[in-house]
Structures are given as structure tokens and as C-alpha cells.
Amino acid sequence: xxxxxxxxxxxxxxxxxxxxxxxxxxxxxxxxxxxxxxxxxxxxxxxxxxxxxxxxxxxxxxxxxxxxxxxxxxxxxxxxxxxxxxxxxxxxxxxxxxxxxxxxxx
Numbered sequence: 001x002x003x004x005x006x007x008x009x010x011x012x013x014x015x016x017x018x019x020x021x022x023x024x025x026x027x028x029x030x031x032x033x034x035x036x037x038x039x040x041x042x043x044x045x046x047x048x049x050x051x052x053x054x055x056x057x058x059x060x061x062x063x064x065x066x067x068x069x070x071x072x073x074x075x076x077x078x079x080x081x082x083x084x085x086x087x088x089x090x091x092x093x094x095x096x097x098x099x100x101x102x103x104x105x106x
Contacts, residue, residue, distance in 0.1 A: 005039025008032055009047055013054045019061035023072040026065055031082070033058075033090045055090070062093045 015029045036051070043051065058065065069075055075094045084091045 003035055003039070005036055005042050006047065008036045008039065009043065009051055009054075012036060013050055016054045016057045016061070019058075019064050019068075021068065023068045023070070026068050027072070027078065029058075030090055034082075034084060034088050037088065058090060059093070059096065062097050066093055066097065 012029065012032045015025070015032065019026070033055075040048070040051070066075060069078060072078065073081075075091070079091045082091065086092070089096065
């Protein structure tokens with residue numbers, strides 16, 4: 001059963017406003033973002049902009065998100081358990097952050 005993408009978007013937008021929560025809550029956030037993928041094509045242009053802003057907020061909060069998730073397990077391990085595809089970039093915040101540091105030091 002596919003969930004309503006508008007409800008998922010509402011949940012994701014609200015959740016990312018508070019990134020300094022438990023790692024388990026952040027796992028839910030990443031799962032919500034993954035569930036949104038199936039319904040993204042049904043979002044309006046305005047809703048897609050809200051999604052982009054929420055995604056930008058997630059990237060900006062990557063350090064705190066990674067710290068909280070690491071209290072459960074390293075993100076690569078969590079990613080493996082969830083069996084997420086590489087197209088779900090939000091599960092790869094560790095690699096995004098590492099790439100950004102590498103580019104900044106180049």
C-alpha cells in the first residue's frame with residue numbers, strides 16, 4: 001500500500017525542522033524520505049519546492065544527523081540493513097559530507 005505523498009511530505013518537512021533528536025527518530029525520517037520517492041511525481045510544483053527546501057535542510061544538518069545516527073550504528077551499516085539503493089542520496093550523508101570536505105581542501 002502506497003502512502004499519500006502529501007502526508008509523507010508534511011511529515012518529512014516537520015521532522016527535518018528538528019534534526020537534534022534520537023537516532024531512531026532520524027531513521028524514521030530517512031525512511032519517510034525514501035517512501036516519498038514513489039509519490040514524488042504526484043506532488044505539485046509548490047510541494048516539490050517544499051521537498052527541495054527540506055532536503056537542503058537535511059544536508060545542512062548532516063553533521064548532527066550523522067552524530068545521532070552513529071549512536072545506533074554507523075550509517076553504512078544502517079544503510080546495508082535497510083538495503084537502500086544509491087539513488088536514495090539521503091542515506092549517503094556520510095559520503096556527501098566526505099566529498100564536500102575533499103572538494104573544500106582541493
